Amino acid sequence: MTDRLQSLTAALLDAARRAGAESADALAVQGAAVSVDIRAGKLEQVERSEELELGLRVLIGGRQACVSVSDTSARTLEDMAQRAVAMAREAPVDPSVGLAEAGQLAHGWDIAALELCDPTGEPAAAALEADARAAEAAALAQAGITQVEASGSYSTRRMHLAASNGFSGGYARSSRSVSAVAFCANADGMERDHAGEARIFQTDLPSATDVGTLAAERALARLGGRKPATGSYPVLFDERIASSLIGHLLSAVNGAAIARGASWLRDALGQQVLPSGLSVIEDPMRRRISGSRPFDGEGLPTARRAIVQDGILTGWTLDLATARKLGMASTANASRGTASPPTPSTSNIDLTPGSFSRADLIGQMGTGLLVTSLIGSAINGTTGDYSRGAAGFWVENGQISHPVNECTIAGNLRDMLLRIIPANDARAHLSTRVPSLLLEGMTLAGT
Incomplete structure (x- = not known):
């Protein structure tokens, strides 16, 4: 399937060149998800969805435009490229936009070492229902629980990014999860609480019984x-x-907020923002972790970095555009979807x-x-x-x-x-x- 996504991004780049784009990048994303919901002891819903989305960004003279579609026909790809180029010609000039230089691009990554996708494959809907029912039964076994909503789900997502600067790369992710919401009541009113677990590898998923029990205990404690x-x-x-x-701190050091001057930490670079001894570390290369990635949304290699070191703010979170605006280098933190240009965002985060x-x-x-x-x-x-x-x-x-x-x-x-x-x-x-x-x-x- 990755080969197909790679072929689609290559076709989009070809179409963009024919339409008059000076440079371009293309993103293809394919996903599938199945979920089973149980409510009040009954099977409430079984859903399966599949999607394929294509996104094209074209750049002309400091202008850019993004277009996305879900149709993969050759005619649609040509129309998509022409629309994107026409839109870019009308967009305002922004000297900060542009692709990475060839020397900045990621290469030689070992995607298998990150273990982002379980090779076991999609579980049967019956197995997901069994998870949901086990969570429900465990919650209802706790005295005082009156109702439970439980779910079991599984999803996969594959992506491929290619650009006219020569970058081409992709990978897949998977996730299996189980969750429960427990309800209880007394004379003072009704309370609810939840618990849930998700893992990339299905064999790592904790017991659905433990999830249901925890949801019930949390709800009962709130009465x-x-x-x-x-x-x-x-x-x-x-x-x-x-x-x-820590999420508020990460938002405040995001390059987009800093470039706008709209952050409460805009003047804090090099200053103490946490107690001494505490650091905030981003590590996008953790094995079997959902936020890991070998390259960012602009094809730059990701790496471990300190955002806060020993309490001192050491840097912003930057993509190429925000880095250019601030006169800095990208921290390889670009994130993007099929319908929008890159923006800065973090991956895996650790607080000491x-x-x-x-x-x-x-x-x-x-x-x-x-x-x-x-x-x-x-x-x-x-x-x-x-x-x-x-x-x-x-x-x-x-x-x-x-x-x-x-x-x-x-x-x-x-x-x-x-x-x-x-x-x-x-x-x-x-x-x-x-x-x-x-x-x-x-x-x-x-x-």
Whole structure:
């Protein structure tokens, strides 16, 4: 199938040249997915989808345009190229756009070493249904659970990128997952929570029974929630949602935001943004991890890099265009779809773990809030002001006391990130590995 995608991208480049493009790149993506959903003990839905998309970007005199289609006929490819060239001629001039130089391109990568696609192949729908039913049964086995929604799914995605600068490369990904949402109720109302697991290799997927049991335990623990007191308290971001804090930092160092001057870290290069001893490392070459990739969306070789080193911000996340705007070199972080030009984005991320367990941090925080879910968002990308709805558990004298809901936590990200204390509970299989994070002195709005 990769050969077919390669042939389609080559045909698109040929069509672009005939249409008058000075340079071009083409992306072909083919995917298939099957999912089985169980609800209230009944088979609710079985879906299978297949898609093939082609994207063409053409460049003429500092102008660019992108066109995408799902029809692979020769006539469509010719029409697609002509439309793209016509659009590019009307686009504004942008001196930062352009393909990579030949010497910048990736070559000789070992895609097999990354193990991004399970060779086992697609499982039968019956096997996915069995996963969903096992998760449902495990959740319902917990006293107090009234209803469960469970799913089993599998997907594959193949891509090939080619450009007129000589780059040509592709790879495939696969994923199998199982998830469950459990519902429960008492006199105070209804609660729900979920659990889910996904892996590239099907043999790595944890037990569906464990997934269902965890979803039920999480839901039952939330019963009887109430608002916390308003004031300034330590807040512990559970590992389930702690990555969102580092996600805000990653958004702030994205080259697109920096080039616009619209980031709360726009003047922070070379400054301390995390406590000393903590680093944020991007590693796109981790084996059997969903975010791994041997080259970026512009054909540049990816490599491990430090975004924050020992607390100091060391660089932006850049594609070719944002790098040119800032007078820097690309960090090989271009990401793209079939209908849009490249933009900067990160792959696998690691925050330095701490030496404490989550239980240790709960004991240290005294009285405060353990946050397990976040609701809504009011993040000012320019100033870093942070305000989010939250739910979780109240901690009293270093012990979890009772569930909490309907509260708001607030602060400023620049100050918040300088005070984080990490636990050591990040899950190894995740693309973004961030442990639970304790922050002192956040503002809580409750009763």
